[in-house]
Amino acid sequence: MLRDYTFECLVTMPRHELEEFSARIISRMVPEDVMSEIFTFEQEEIDSEERLLSARLDAMLRMTAIALSETQQAFDDSENATQNSVRMTRLVLWHFYAISFRLEQAISLETHCEHVEALINNAPTDVFGWVKALTELLHGYAEISDKQNPQD
Incomplete structure (x- = not known):
């Protein structure tokens, strides 16, 4: 089965595999000299x-944006270009969610995945x-986190 990095896939994969693979994809999409400049x-x-x-935080945002912008071109020559690009976009956005910004503390993975699918469509x-x-x-x-966890 091809991993598509949708919610169902992400919740069944070991976290260390997701971390390792997403870090490899980002390092492939963002050249070392650019990474050094950003950080x-x-x-x-x-x-x-x-x-x-x-x-x-700004550097991590820019790093993710660069990786995402490179994803489409990186898979243009592959057999299933669109499918591969979408899969890797989901994975990079998981990295953004879980590793770069540790958003798991504020937003559920399911909510994140819903937003990712809407973002991928446009x-x-x-x-x-x-x-x-x-x-x-x-x-x-x-905003979602504030609504779910109102401050007294």
Whole structure:
């Protein structure tokens, strides 16, 4: 069976396999020099814990956006180009959800997968579109989390 990285697939796969494979895909999509540039911070970005956290989150968002924008082209020559691209998009978005932003604390995997499917149906085609889409996704998740866990 071909892994499609939908909700049913993700909940049955061992987490370490998902982590390893998604990290390999991202490292394949984002060249090492670009990764180094993204995660190199200016002094003013690291002069406080809050700024450092913000810079890291921004870097992870940009890294994910680059990986997602490269996914379509990476599989253009494969036998099932569209299917492979969609599968890897789901996997990279799982990485974004579980590893980069640890959103499992705020949003269920099932909710995340529902949002991913909607996003895939109208997927951006370039890195700037992905940055916008991922930022909107994070804002949407924050709203959902706030509604589910209202602060007293």
